[in-house]
Amino acid sequence: MAIASESGPLSGSPTSKPNVLTDSLTEAGRHLRIIPRNSEVLIFATIQPVMFVLLFSYIFGGSISIPGFDNYDQYLMPGIFAQTVVFGSVFTSIGLAEDLSKGLIDRLRSLPIAQSAVLIGRTFSDLLRNVITFVVMLVVAFLLGFRFEGSLAAALGGTALLLLFSYGLSWVQALIGLSVGSVEAANSAGFIWMFPMTFVSSAFIATNTLPDWLAAVADANPFTHVTNAARALYNGNPVGDSVVWAVGWSIALIVVFAFLSIRKFNQTSS
């Protein structure tokens, strides 16, 4: 039987135009299908968040008190949630760097698909994995006594906000993954700035306890806005302008970095 001649299945040439939605779903499906087969990813997505919740809660819980919060956990948990989903965005840069080093990006770019679908599918599947991570964390937090003090709708809104921001950062990570040379480099370039971003913020402490200049930095940090918004929504407190800032930052990140990443993708070859 002939290997490639014009008979049998798939002998007609494809007539359909590239479809961003279908192609993105195909690409997302590729990543989602391998999650259960990839133990490192599973561990990172489930065990690490559990560890963070337990460590921060037990280590810092006794020695930190925040004015206005009787229970530090109610203050801390939204910060841990925010940090963990934001850390989850690193998978975008690692995954893309891995595909690039294996030559898969070259293969995908030589197919008649919507090119942006490769990045949309990747960021979307990373978002879904972050949802899994989030659920695991939430369960542990509830076991430790964390509760939604506001409405369920507000809590869902706060969660959506955290995931939206991490989705924006996924696009930043996409640009990083396509720009650095290796998986190792993607790992460190993806992570290194996350530490100052998440610690110089309101995630674990009240920013007014910091020296003035550092407090100014922390207050301007988009991550502070996102954490404050989620925390207010989980605790049923007034949100002020934090939600507007958080949504604004997230959308700005998505728009700017989706543009830059897709442009970069069209010029990238291993």
Add this chain to the structure above:
Amino acid sequence: MSAVVTEGIAKHYGETKALDGLDLEVPQGRVFGLLGPNGAGKTTAVKVLTTLIKPTAGRALIDGIDVVQDPRAVRTRIGLTGQYAAVEERLTGRENLELIGRYFHHSKSDTAARATQLLDMFDLTDAGDRVSNTYSGGMKRRLDIAMSLVARPSVLFLDEPTTGLDPRSRLAMWEFIARLGDEGTTVLLTTQYLEEADQLAEQIVVIDEGRKIAEGTSDQLKDQIGGDKVRVTIVKPANVETAKTAIAPLCVGAVDVDPESLVTLTAPIRAGGGVVPGIIRALDSAGVDVLDVEVRRPTLDDVFLVLTGHAAETESTTSTGGGA
């Protein structure tokens, strides 16, 4: 119409000229060899032709379609197997093949049937439902090529398909490629090995420093560089003239005698082997004691030495383009 045409394509990275005005014309339905050392521009040429990078100058057409003007139409017609086995290692062989079918928007049943067919063709049926990171290097390469054939491309690009394979896998791969050629698939194969081009390609273009330096069939190239040579070493210098007369009728050119030692004779012979026994018999019946008879086939190094006046660079170069 030619399957692939390039007119003076160039790709410059700053001062580095990965391609420097390359002209190619690949007829349909043949295995076409692009032969050159690391850094010659083979991979860059493949990347331009498969729409992965844009040329700095020149024009490239696949089935008459310009790769820069209409990359999407080009992508529906090509299959690419790059230097790495580009398979999703955590998916099974079958899943990998079906994935490509889905990207081409084929129906689920067509995609599944095509995957089954390709697994069979590439001797991967038994391994089809195993995760592909359990595959050997040769199996991954075969899956890689099968993936490039899912949508029945009109031109298949194989960039150094046997690099890194053990000799047995290499031979098996040669058989698959030869079969593709026999069935009328246009294959553009890049290789560093003259032997590989010799085995598989009907037409060969030799490139160096981003330019074409020779082209022709394997025989034409070998003739150009002198073909196979025999080197006979005899025991006594006194016998050298007798030996020369004895072997001359079996050679296809003048017999050279090493003037210093007077025991070494070199002469071009017909390619394809079978000459050595005759040479030994002729020397034996002439009463010449033979120390050694050695046949030298031309290598890529010989081609380069003759065509460019310099030896082939063997160390790999790392350019911005990330390849040879």
